[in-house]
Amino acid sequence: QVQLVESGGGLVQAGGSLRLSCATSGRTFTTYAMGWFRQAPGKEREFVAAISVDGGSTSYADSVKGRFTISRDNAKNTGNLQMNSLKPEDTAVYYCAATRSLRVKTIPNEYSYWGQGTQVTVSS
Numbered sequence: 001q002v003q004l005v006e007s008g009g010g011l012v013q014a015g016g017s018l019r020l021s022c023a024t025s026g027r028t029f030t031t032y033a034m035g036w037f038r039q040a041p042g043k044e045r046e047f048v049a050a051i052s053v054d055g056g057s058t059s060y061a062d063s064v065k066g067r068f069t070i071s072r073d074n075a076k077n078t079g080n081l082q083m084n085s086l087k088p089e090d091t092a093v094y095y096c097a098a099t100r101s102l103r104v105k106t107i108p109n110e111y112s113y114w115g116q117g118t119q120v121t122v123s124s
Contacts, residue, residue, distance in 0.1 A: 002026045002113040006096045009118030016086050016122070022079035022096030022115060029077040030054075033101040036070060036081045037108055038092035038120075048094070049081060050104040059104045063089075086122045093117040 008020040022034070035050035049070035050059045058070055069082040079096055097111035105111060 002029075002032065002098050004096045004098060004113055004115035006094060006115040006118040009094060009120045011121045011123065012086055014087055014122055014124050017082070017084045018086065018120060020081040020083065020094055020096075020118060020120075022081075024077045024079070024098065029072075029098075030074045031100055032098040032113075033104055034070075034072055034079045035097045035099075035105060035111060036079075036094060037097060038090075038094045039117075040092040043092075045095070045108050047106045047108070050106055051079070052104050053102055057104050059106055083120070086120075088122045088124045090120060091122050092120060094120050 003026045005023045012018055033052055036048040037045050038048050039045040047061050051070045051072055055072050067085045072079045095117045096115040098113045099111045
């Protein structure tokens with residue numbers, strides 16, 4: 001199985017940046033597609049970004065295109081989400097997820113493994 005642990009969340013003012021990291025263990029990370037999701041109070045978990053096994057393909061939610069960048073370092077078994085130009089509406093718990101797939105996935109139910117989440121709060 002795969003274990004995932006997110007880190008890097010915190011408080012930031014609107015317009016600022018944060019870099020989230022997802023440390024993985026348990027299985028070979030290179031066999032898993034990876035994604036980031038977020039969930040705010042009273043809202044469903046929503047897709048943020050995803051990346052293929054080799055990092056060659058990425059997908060972003062319209063709300064974060066041009067501001068967020070997903071990446072992965074298979075040698076270090078880590079995934080990252082660089083978040084720039086943050087907005088108050090980006091405030092949420094951010095989750096890293098992984099699943100065995102050669103294709104990027106954007107639906108939560110398509111992911112098999114999840115981290116515990118890390119809080120991102122953007123003040124106005």
